[in-house]
Amino acid sequence: MGLRGARGVAARSAIEGMRELSGEGLTAPEVFRRADELLRPVLEFDAVCWHTADPATGLVNSVQSEDLSLTAYEHAVRLEVWEDDLATFPKIRHSGAQAETLSRATKGRPQESVRFREQIAPAGFGDELRAVFDATGGMWGCAAFMRAPDRGPYLGHQRELAGAAARHLGNALRACHIPAGAPDQEDAGPAVLMLDRRNRLRAMSGPAEDLLDRLADPTPTSLSIPTSVAMAAEHARRAAHGLAAPRTPVRVRTRDDRWYLLHGSALRGDAAADEVTVVAAPASPAEVMPLYLAAYGLTAREQEVALLLVRGSDTRDVARLLAMTPYTVQDHLKSVFTKTGVGSRQELIARIMLGGGRC
Known part of the structure; x- marks a missing residue:
């Protein structure tokens, strides 16, 4: 970064x-608290808002802040x-x-940002620095x-420092999702939530009340529902108005280490x-296995x-399906075993099928 002294x-x-954060076995809230301690003195910020995200879509699915109400x-x-x-x-x-700063993106005219006019300036702040925490598997x-x-x-x-830190934060958040064991109880099944235009709950069915508690943000917000919902x-709503929007569900993990898919659908009628x-x-x-493989830091080919x-193919099948030699498959397999900490295909299957995690 070219800094001296x-x-x-x-x-x-x-x-x-x-x-070092990725090797400490921390949960996501713990990663953020430790990152705050490390970065606040050098980035010289006065408030921070942390988010986890669905690595596939990049959509934020939680919020944490000890500075903001x-x-x-x-x-x-x-x-x-x-x-x-x-x-x-x-x-x-x-x-x-x-990483990017609002002052740089606006060429010194932050008032051109609607976010600055309606949120940042009224809250008493003068500039914002944003960072995305990408690592193997997507944006975490x-x-x-x-x-x-x-x-x-x-x-x-400071922007360069934030960019360098972001890479390590991506790895630390990715490591949070390494499976740690099978859940103790079975999931209760799907929950349905009906929301009005201001995202207030109108009705719910199934195990929705319990699920909302398990999806609650680390920091309370003005919303009556979790960020992910x-x-x-x-x-x-964007899709219903004909605007670009992700067509895939939002993936989010509960506090008790279970993954859920959130499918939103706009109601029709006057x-x-x-x-x-x-x-x-x-x-x-099958839907969470790619997440677990990415959590171990496997490359796309290794995944x-x-x-x-895991789906039952042998070395020759893998070589044929992926157009590589059996020797190359074995090299990839050795790397997979090393990264996941197993010594056989049977152990790999058991490890990936366990589920669970630490975030």
Whole structure:
């Protein structure tokens, strides 16, 4: 990062601390709290909002902040989903960068951002730095760091530092999803939630009340539902209005280590008025296996090999299906065994089928 002196020493120390997070067996809230301790002195922010995300879609599915009250969080969700703003999490990710500041994205005119006008400035902040936490398997989380106006805009070396830290945070959040054991009890089955246009609960069925508690955000918000449910609902509304929206469900894990798929669907009819239903269904082993393989840090090719083995293919079948030699398959298999900590195909199958995790 080209830093010298005490500032450079502090930055390198922070990055080294971030690098070690993935090996400490932390949960996601613990990762964020530790990252806060490491980054606050060097990024010089006054508030931060942390998010985990569905690695496949990049949609945030939880929120955590020890600085903000989140009393207008429902507005933040709508801005994130509906406004084509500057330096959004998807735009940062699609640019190939891992961090961006609002002052830089607006060329020093942050008032051009609707997010700045309606949220950041009214909350008393002068600049925002956003980072996306990508690692093997997708985007595992993201964060927005705010600072007071008297600090001035974020500097270039701080944006670079945030980008370097983001890579390690992605690995740490990915490692949170390594299976730790099978759940003690069976899932109760799908839950159905009906929401009005402001995402207030109108009705629910099945084990919805219990599930809402298990999906609750680490930090309470002004929403009456978890972030993951609100995101599924808002994107269903976008699709109903003919706007671009992910066509896949939002994947989210509960506090008791179970994966659910959230399917949002807008109601039709003159009286519907942007009402939606969100069906939360337990994910099947086939739907979560790719997540577990990514959590171990397997490359895309290694994941392909592992999935075929788990599904019953032998070495020759894998070689034929993936157009590689049996020797190459064996090399990939050795790497898979090393990363997952197993010594045989049978152990690999048992490990991946366990489910569970630590986030």
